[in-house]
Amino acid sequence: MAGHSKFKNIMHRKGAQDKKRSGMFSKLSREITVAAKMGLPDPDMNPRLRAAVNAAKAQSMPKDNIQRSIDKASKGDAENYEEIRYEAFGPGGVSLIVETLTDNRNRTVTNVRTAISKNGGNLGAPGSVSHAFDRMGLINYAAKVGDAEKVFEAALEAGAEDVTSSEDGHEIWTAQGDLHEVAKALEPVLGEAEGAKLAWKPQTMVAVDEGDAATLFKLLDALDDDDDVQTVWGNYEIADDVMEKLG
Incomplete structure (x- = not known):
């Protein structure tokens, strides 16, 4: 299990x-x-729901809010959301994968395209970026x-494929089909994870200088402000001194 260069999506950016x-x-x-709509409304019987609930708990989301979302889905009162992935090129030649959940794909693609084009990037065709990433499980x-x-x-004992540890936490990578099995095996030793989901791991990293990094962060912030955008994965690598300058 060799360590890999670290990358972060917008959900983990400091602050x-x-x-x-x-x-x-x-x-x-x-x-x-x-x-909850895709499977049973019981986290113990629905791995994706369990991971979603654990992620919500890790962010101190109130239990009532969590239960309300589950109840809405089980009663058929919830909106119908569609999972759509967009691929894009950002400042400095970085590649981005934008994962969304939307009830209006026209609104979402317009907002995503606008956020990207206004901040030094352009939306790519399906497959234009994802070929440079591996689809894996991330805990x-x-x-x-x-x-x-x-x-x-x-x-290692649980069957993971790679681990990256830093002062910010631990990223445990698994084969795509082993995600929930490995996550379950880790719980007796490490407790409940902060998150367990399918992820996009870049095969190579792109170093981004200060100027491009500033523009890239504006792009990521614009995407993060969109309620339809769930996660953004990227192959960017930014030096510590640049991060300090940008705050």
């Missing part, structure tokens, strides 16, 4: 949770609703669950 908590709760509720744990060696050993 984003605090500044946009209400918007985050909306996105989490939408994922819970979709997961996130907070740094407090243990040191890198403890997490590495637990992940």
Whole structure:
């Protein structure tokens, strides 16, 4: 399990949770609703729903909000959301994959295209970017669950494929079909994960300089402000000194 260069999606950018908590709760509720509608409304019997509920708990989403989203789905009162993926090229030659849940695809594609084009990027055709990423499972744990060696050993025993640990936490990567099995095996050792979902892992990273990084963050913020956008994955790599300058 060799370590990989770190990358982050907009949901994990420093400070984003605090500044946009209400918007985050909306996105989490939408994922819970979709997961509950696709399977049983019981987290113990529905791996995707369990992962969505755990992610909501990790962000301190009130239990009543979580249960309300599940109840709406089970009673058929929830909106019908469609999962749509967009692929794009951003500033500095980076590649981006934008995952959305929407009840109006025309609105969503217009908003996504506008956010990207106004911030140094352009929307690509399906497949133009995703070929440079691997579809894998990603399990996130907070740094407090243990040191890198403890997490590495637990992940190895559970059947994971790769682990990246830092002061921000632990990223445990699995084969696409092994996500929920590995997540379940980790719980007795590390507890409930902060998140467990299918992810896009870049095969190579692109170093971004200060100028392009500033524009890239504006693009990511614009996407993050869109309620339909759930997650953005990218192959960008930004040096620590550049991150410090940009705040």
